[in-house]
Amino acid sequence: MIVAERKPFEEIKAMVSGYKKVLTVGCGTCVAVCLAGGSKEVATLNAELELALGKDGISPGAATVERQCDMEFLAELDPLAEQYDAFISMACGAGIQFLAERFPDKPVFPAVNTSFIGVNLDVGWYEEKCRACGTCVLGTTGGICPVTMCAKSLFNGPCGGTNNGSCEINTDQPCAWYRIHERLSAQGRLEQIMEISPANDWSNQKPRKIIQPGYEERIKALQG
Amino acid sequence: MDMKSGSRLERVLKAGHFAFTGEVGPPRGANVEALKKKISYLKGCVDMANITDNQTAMVRMSSWAASLFCIQEGLEPNYQMVCRDRNRLAMQADILGAYSHGIRNILCLSGDHQMFGDHPQAKGVYDIDSMQLIQMVKQMRDEGKFQGGADIDEPPKLFIGAAANPFAEPFEWRVHRLAKKVRAGADFIQTQCVYNMDKIRQWIKRANDMGLTEQVYILPGITPMKSVGMANYMKNKVPGMDVPDEIIKRLKGVEKKKVADEGIKIACEQIEEFKEMKGVAGVHLMAIEWEHRVPEIAERAGMLPRPEV
Numbered sequence A: 001m002i003v004a005e006r007k008p009f010e011e012i013k014a015m016v017s018g019y020k021k022v023l024t025v026g027c028g029t030c031v032a033v034c035l036a037g038g039s040k041e042v043a044t045l046n047a048e049l050e051l052a053l054g055k056d057g058i059s060p061g062a063a064t065v066e067r068q069c070d071m072e073f074l075a076e077l078d079p080l081a082e083q084y085d086a087f088i089s090m091a092c093g094a095g096i097q098f099l100a101e102r103f104p105d106k107p108v109f110p111a112v113n114t115s116f117i118g119v120n121l122d123v124g125w126y127e128e129k130c131r132a133c134g135t136c137v138l139g140t141t142g143g144i145c146p147v148t149m150c151a152k153s154l155f156n157g158p159c160g161g162t163n164n165g166s167c168e169i170n171t172d173q174p175c176a177w178y179r180i181h182e183r184l185s186a187q188g189r190l191e192q193i194m195e196i197s198p199a200n201d202w203s204n205q206k207p208r209k210i211i212q213p214g215y216e217e218r219i220k221a222l223q224g
Numbered sequence B: 001m002d003m004k005s006g007s008r009l010e011r012v013l014k015a016g017h018f019a020f021t022g023e024v025g026p027p028r029g030a031n032v033e034a035l036k037k038k039i040s041y042l043k044g045c046v047d048m049a050n051i052t053d054n055q056t057a058m059v060r061m062s063s064w065a066a067s068l069f070c071i072q073e074g075l076e077p078n079y080q081m082v083c084r085d086r087n088r089l090a091m092q093a094d095i096l097g098a099y100s101h102g103i104r105n106i107l108c109l110s111g112d113h114q115m116f117g118d119h120p121q122a123k124g125v126y127d128i129d130s131m132q133l134i135q136m137v138k139q140m141r142d143e144g145k146f147q148g149g150a151d152i153d154e155p156p157k158l159f160i161g162a163a164a165n166p167f168a169e170p171f172e173w174r175v176h177r178l179a180k181k182v183r184a185g186a187d188f189i190q191t192q193c194v195y196n197m198d199k200i201r202q203w204i205k206r207a208n209d210m211g212l213t214e215q216v217y218i219l220p221g222i223t224p225m226k227s228v229g230m231a232n233y234m235k236n237k238v239p240g241m242d243v244p245d246e247i248i249k250r251l252k253g254v255e256k257k258k259v260a261d262e263g264i265k266i267a268c269e270q271i272e273e274f275k276e277m278k279g280v281a282g283v284h285l286m287a288i289e290w291e292h293r294v295p296e297i298a299e300r301a302g303m304l305p306r307p308e309v
């Protein structure tokens, strides 16, 4: 899932001050699961805003849609939109941008920092696992991502700083390449990393779109 | 003799001499005089000097620029290049420029993580890693092609160096990693500072057994300990460093005034052993902020005069 963190209140307050009618929009999917931007967090933020800005006559509205990264769900906000002069979005960066695209004449302010694609380690505890580089090598690296889990994104690690199983940046951070070696060695597949892994194709350096096979015609028609 | 680059280092090694290389850190500013002073200590005492590239992720005068001062002063540079600060376009452009100005050796490194330096918020580039950098320089030299495949008009002929850490875990992987660097195209290897002689003996032996030492020149790294504090720091604080307790005990065993001298004595004993060790082609002296002691160390280690090649 996509993991996000609520922005500090002062930052949000500074963005919305000056707007009287503000709608705080949550998202019911990833950011709800990681406790950053679901309906509960919308209520919490609104309570804080009311406390701080209520004296200025600001009373934020609340709405949480299933997914802000989907126009179908954003359409639910259409009837509400005209009552507000600004939005706060608690979705990930994708949701925030899609909301802004849905209502291009209104300012949209982010209330979270989108942090990473990650996993649930426990309630409230998440770890980054994927950088969406676009060229997955997990098949040869024992299911451990060298782009994300190695602090230098090395394809032929470990570097000279590897420190008894830890990464050079921090003894609490495992060295990805130490673990890749350990796992492949246990599986008897060390030959997977004997060959030199070639320079990566960093296709994530430009805005990307994907059309799944079978949908080309439909999309051509949509684009007119 | 068939030369890849014709660098002094390459000539020394190919003539079968025991190579002796040094290291110069460029200044934290444009203080050319300070740089020239450091260079003057090494000149004539070493076959060439590594010029570090934003070492420990601190901004310094660029490695290629300091390398040019080195050439002007009559000391052959080994142009260090880290993957942290440049993408493949910038790297290849710098390699062409460096070669055009007479630089003939390059050392391909990953680089310390940017969080250790004075700009911890910088974006680490790591477009390619050190293995891929070695491969790229070799392809530029031997095939006359850029990484992207296009032809180079007058390819750069560089003697390609790489680093190795024989001590880091997993130990069994270290020699495979060396093999990978050799396959990528490394001509010579400079290792992490060596203090654990047992471990380096084992590593060299495995490299000999795998036939690697016939394909690449290995220069173990030597850094004399200046003080007990330095030894403790290296042991406990520097990732990937292996300092056995005996070294610390030996340094503690002499009067405070004589500790640095004892450190040099240990280094000279190591060099003596390396001169005799099969598969070792020379040593690399990293006398960090101790450049003025290099002539004395070279003398005591029996490294002078350096051969004419």
Ligand code: SF4
Pocket (backbone or CB within 6 Å): A149, A150, A151, A152, A153, A154, A157, A158, A159, A160, A161, A162, A163, A166, A167, A168, A169, A174, A175, A176, A177, A178
């Ligand atoms: S220590 Fe391991 S994880 Fe950290 S940068 Fe080096 S190879 Fe990557």
